[in-house]
Amino acid sequence: MHQTETIFVEQLSTEIFSKSKKIFLLADENTAQFCFPKIKKSSSIKTIIFPAGEKHKNIITLTKIWEELALNFADRNSLIINVGGGVVCDIGGFAAATYMRGISFIHVPTSLLAMADAAHGNKTGIDLLNYKNMIGVFAQPDYVFIYPEFLKTLPKRELLSGWAEIVKHYIIADAAAFHNLWKENTKITSIANWQPILEKAIRIKQTITKRDPLEKNIRKTLNFGHTIGHAIESTFLNSNNNLLHGEAVAIGMLIETLIAEDLKLIQTEEAEKIYDVLTNTFEIRPKILPIAEIIKTMQHDKKNQNDVLQFSLPNRIGNCLYNCEISEDNILKAIEKYNEHYTTK
Structure with a gap:
């Protein structure tokens, strides 16, 4: 291809x-x-x-x-x-x-x-x-x-939605870019020249998809934040508080990092930096209810195998695991922690 x-x-x-x-x-x-x-x-x-x-x-x-x-x-x-x-x-x-x-x-x-x-x-x-x-x-x-x-x-909300995918690329594949983002606390309103940022994000995605064009292995890492994110987006789709794709993915990345930390796949120090960037950048973080509906929606995710929920989870900033089998109990625990500590409304 x-x-x-x-x-x-x-x-x-x-x-x-x-x-x-x-x-x-x-x-x-x-x-x-x-x-x-x-x-x-x-x-x-x-x-x-x-x-x-x-x-x-x-x-x-x-x-x-x-x-x-x-x-x-x-x-x-x-x-x-x-x-x-x-x-x-x-x-x-x-x-x-x-x-x-x-x-x-x-x-x-x-x-x-x-x-x-x-x-x-x-x-x-x-x-x-x-x-x-x-x-x-x-x-x-x-x-x-x-x-x-x-x-x-574009309004700021749309820009932030796209920014979520750029942050995702950094978390899974570019530790230096992510750490610069974290140290500088970069705000999208301060960006005058988007081309270098876009070139870096595109290069990351193209490098991964060239290696795995049909998503058999490493390309699955691009789905970090999307297993839960897609379920949240679908659940909120026809509500009065519908979420943009990037907004849902940002929440998904936060919850999926909570799962990775709980399973000791990623060190707490690294996870905390991800939480910092996500909470300081993305302002729309509603409570995720009903949790049972979110989990039911995830059962239709394309990455699942033999009815087992499959996630892509960071094991360190700049790297991501895929085909991680996660139990509903792990998901429930992470969403409850998100609802308790990270929501904005």
Whole structure:
């Protein structure tokens, strides 16, 4: 499986994609409103817009995208340009990978989370029954174009959501970057130049996915924080207090580090640094209730084997174990400790 080339650009124009007979620009409503004005778009390009939000990353939206492609005579030489955050990249890549058994697609991520993580690594998919990414395929975009100016359109909450994935990359694979983050107590509002940070995060993910493109072994470390994080995100999805993906992952990393510390996989001194960064950075940390529902949702996690819950857990800053079998009692204990000591409301 080839490694997708990631290109940083200072401006965006659809004219560079003119080799394709038909080009389709896919985006959600938010991207269309805030990001399309920053793109020089040819009038011949067809746009496909769908409602924003994780709750729309489903078979209904996917079917509508397929239908738009068919009604506009998309063929195997057509190209889909996915302009948006993680949801757009996931569902747009899946639509392209399955339409006519596969047509070309390009990611143009507009969120920090998508620039640093979701646009890279060949995963595509949709949710099923509110369970995250249950249906999907591995498929590589032809290119990923990074336009950092899009970050200026994002509110602080969205930036923090993406920052969670960058922090995760540091915890599992770059001790020096994490310790610098911890010492400096870096705030996203103080970052003027995002490109070096993005380049480092992308390099970490690409190094891991190149070694294990189909997630058979070491790539599972990228799921640190996601076993519990996905369950939390799914549980809160249709509530009045829904969480962004990165917010849920930040909580997941905190709870999963509590599990690792309790099992003596990681030294308390190292774990405390992780807690410091997560609690000082991510402000939205609600109580996790009902715990039984969270654990039930985790039973649908893709990493599980033979009905046994599988986690990726840090054993030191800069390194992560995978295929860690964890009991429900361990999970319950960690969530209760989180609820008692680390929630903000």
